[in-house]
Amino acid sequence: MSGPHGSAFSGRLGWGARPALLVIDLVRAYTEAGGPFELPGPGPAIEATRALLEAARTAGHPVVWTSVAYTRGLADGGLFVRKVPELRAFEEGGEGGWGKIGPLKPEPGEAVVTKQYASAFFGTSLASTLHTSGVDTLVTTGVSTSGCVRVSAMDALNHGFRPQVVRQACADRTEAVHESNLVDLDAKHADVVDLDEALAHLAR
Template sequence: MSVPEPVPGPHGPSFSGRVGWGSRPAVVVIDLVRAYTDPDGPFGLPAPGRAVEATEALVAAARAAGHPVVWTVVRYAPDLADGGLFVRKVPALAAFAEGAPGGWGELVLQPGPGEPVVVKQYASAFFGTSLAPTLHAAGVDTVVLAGVSTSGCVRATAMDALNSGFRPQVVREACADRTPAVHEGNLADLDAKYADVVGLEEALAHL
């Protein structure tokens, strides 16, 4: 079997090939909770509104076309015993412990009937969770990624999606981070090596 020639991208012929779209996409909404969207939250972002609106559009399009939608949240035991070294590195993650005040782990958009909510303890939505077998069982070959933050959980999930044999499509307008520079820098690196970064219009057309 011949190997296809790489498609040159904005980073030169060594990077930015395209994984493309398969035949069965799913939208994965990553950690879009009040901790990020509320300005007083422990991870409050400067301007999350556009990402929330774009994610809402993706979810609506997926539902209308009958494509799966999966949601993720971070949740820990009350004593953070299942947080490992991650909660030591990022102490503010204690906001996601069961019973923690503030309700910071509440989703901003509501899952629909039958849409699974995957609970995770680390950045990647695939690490130590049921996400991969859930998607495989549904025949999914392409994951459309939205949520927060671009440099953290979105990036880690995109990398593990590729590692797990899914085609990751990161939607630029549907993600957000603590600064525009961090957001754009991570999108550029993801597009170079681990995922296709696409605009909202393209993603909606494929959905």
């Protein structure tokens, strides 16, 4: 992924010794028809995430999920809910249950981090949870590529984890937005990897 400075952006983070799987915001608002953030054709990303979940669980790697929730009245939403008014769909007591995780579900013992902002790390216990488990590599999936996936991968790097963003396990509102953000992530903030590579590493 060379930029205007030749190989300035050609580095690779690689895989460490202890991976965890992070499933970002696979909630009904994104995955179901009629949802406020409905994505076109999220099925392939969901199925890729399903395969990664099976591999991580079989090998005993930690799995962490995120969801979004705001208190009634959105007092904990700050300026983010002003910038993206449809986030009110995640308000406590709101109709539709759009913040519920689905169609994939956490298993008992898998942590669910509730967040109010795009990053899975900002204002949450995620970094402490991963560090305590000895995690050094974060296999990242979910939605959307340009939003919560991108920012979470950047913050993973900032917190000392090796973010591995699985191309086929993420989705966005258009393919062009999805691909352009993967290119930029791979250049500067994460390793973008294919599903087969991620499955092979999780199986080790």
